[in-house]
Amino acid sequence: MMNPEIESSPGNGRFLSTLQQIWRSISVPLTAVLLAALIGAILLIASGASPLEAYAALFKGSFGNAQAIGRTLEKATPLIFSGLAVAFAFKAGLFNIGAQGQLLFGAIVAAFLGFSIEGLPAIIHAPLALIGGAAAGALYGAIPGALRTYTGAHEVITTIMLNYIAINITDYLADGPWKDMTPGNIVARTPKILPSAEIPYIGNVPVGFILSVLAAVVVWWLLWHTTIGYEIRTVGLNSHAAHYAGMRVAWTVILTMALSGLLAGLGGAVETQGVVGRYQPGFNIALGFDGITIALLGKTHPFGVIPAALLVGAMKAGSSQMQFSAGVAKEITDVIQALILFFVAADVIVRWIIRMRASDGDQVTFSSNWGQS
């Protein structure tokens, strides 16, 4: 129900109205970000810092030079994947809180394939580990889909619980069978992946980032240009009509959750192979949960997810610089991020502030699609 304009298939000669629709879609997230920055500024003043100086440092640390931009892209990459995962499930009316768990499995399986298989050329090894991570995420995502279909257990509940299971299993693996046995290592972590499994950089641009943008394009194409996407959206908007029209609703729910898990798992794999270099508990902890913020901020549209992830990624990348040059605690960026989520979710407040009436077809996604059974 959220974006009737986006639900429609594209046609010809509607360029102007498309622009209007884009503005309608982005005005709320944009205002939410500005409001969050404003309140953040008040907090900064209250703590005795200069907001201008702090934000300037934040900007410099995230976009100030080629390295900074590279760091922002690096931070945004897993967020794009997890944001896509959550947004994709939303389209079928499913709220995948479990992106975190799916991402952890993707990360650890990619690490395992990365350190355990020797003698493969990089052109085979790196994709193989990626595919393994994606498959792990997909399988783990399919579980709540199947539970929903066959037992009626709501995916919000099951995915939350499955997150705990994922955290504990991956902790066990990293401290047990897959533990790094290098002499002197006492922490729970897997061995370092082989160079052939690493995802490289092109200049300062991580290849993983390029993959994430490609993933967004594929998701967009899948949702709006294939029969599978049509079925997913129909199930999400009106499962009764989907059943009437001969679609396999149960199968679509499982498939959607599996594909959502696949995206999250891919995010974990890319993080392992591109940034961390191994699986280490605690290194990926918020990435899946951040996906919820990103998906909502991006209006649950695959192309909205990219700028949303870049914004949050930039805050993560720039926060150290802000700490150095403005003497502001890094955590202020977490506060701003939380405020953004708050304002995006509290759509009504934002709409009231920008004097925009919520129309029937453009309701806040947070409440309109999940909870239906």
Add this chain to the structure above:
Amino acid sequence: MSDASKTIVLEARGITKRFPGVLANDRVDLTLHKGEILALLGENGAGKSTLMNMLYGLYHPDEGEIWIKGEKVALKNPRDAIDRGIGMVHQHFQLVPVMTVAENVMLGSEVTRGAGYLDVREAERQVRKLSQQYGLEVDPTAVVEDLPVGTQQRVEIIKALYRHADVLILDEPTAVLTPQEAQELFRIMRDLTNQGVSIIFITHKLKEVLAVSDRIGVLRAGQYVGTADPKTATEASLAEMMVGRKVILQVEKAPAQPGEAVLQVKSLYVKDDRGQTAVAGIDLTVHAGEILGIAGVQGNGQRELVEALTGIRPIEEGQVTIAGQDSTHFTPRKNTELGVAHIPEDREKHGLVMAYSLADNMVLNNYYQKPYASGIVMHNDAIYAHGVQLVEQFDVRTPSVMTPASNLSGGNKQKVIVAREFSRPTKLLIAAQPTRGIDVGSIEFIHKQIVAQRDEGVAVLLVSAELDEVLGLADRVAVMFDGRIVKTLPITEATRERVGLLMAGSEA
């Protein structure tokens, strides 16, 4: 009743209301006298609801005045209207399903004692008093979700009376009622007016208007086109006022030329949502080129029958054969591919995806076939072109095929479904309540289309709660009662009286 001598309780003078791109009400004048039932008639989109929402304080007129009991008022919100004695019963009830009748009635103006202690007993006593005074039978302690629709509506009326309403606006109150419940409502309406309540009754059912109202006001395209007297008006004259041209209420059709049997049903058993047997051993046959009409009071298993035949609901026992194939356990998709077209009873629940464009809705059950898709790749241009063609062919009134279905009126939504279902090669058409709640013009159009399908050799199974629709369209009439078909009559022997008796369960 002479109108002139009575006091005017409510008056609208020159009301104009514009929405972006639409003139919803254009200098409308309306008067309501004390103790009368004023029927407000008009097609969907004629501006009835807009006008009522202004009288109820939900919208504010751009121009014009509203007078209540001789006083000019500016209603800021419904609370203002309620304070002045206006009550409105919406088409979709505003009740909390898990609460009792008394709790629902007092919601918003709760009876309390001492420091906010909720006095449910007192509320129950007041509800009982109101229900006795106005003959509105209802148990104040019953939980609303357990009540039949007709009783829920009574709760809504009591809610208004509890707030001391003496002007009641009933928005399409009979749309959700069985004929019996409607009769009961009309009795209640008369009881209310006898005790001084004035009622505005919004509808587009012509028979009801003639049966119950004291005066009839007609709106068309936002304008008040005139007042009619139910004693002299006819259905035809009212329809003409509503639509602005002569309307054929009775579809002209040649006698059927039945061919071979297309749908054969043998001792069919189907359960309803609660697991109770709803269809209890039905046999029926529909031939190519004929319309078999199923008459019956709603809730006698018609919905379950249709859903079972189309594959939406599982069949417990029995056999269904469509076009020579055993389709007993076919999925909806297999049935569609076999040549079954289905106009579902609930168009918003089953028939359409509201947020989808018309174009997308028009391929809802064949989106995966050529030319709309090859493999998994959809061809949005072909879908768009298909939509444009159907909108033109089926006269769907819409700004564009990219308009979301939710923006259309009921009649046009139904035309979208009809267009989609008739655009495929069809052997069997199953039409459930095909014209429920839509305007006269659209009804006429859809009836013609159904007859045209029959004339092309399609077997048609028509299920309708409107007896007139069944008698007007069908070639044979099967009467359903309590999950069984009690009798099947050729149309020549199906008189209103005989079918009516059969519908009530008595063997005629």
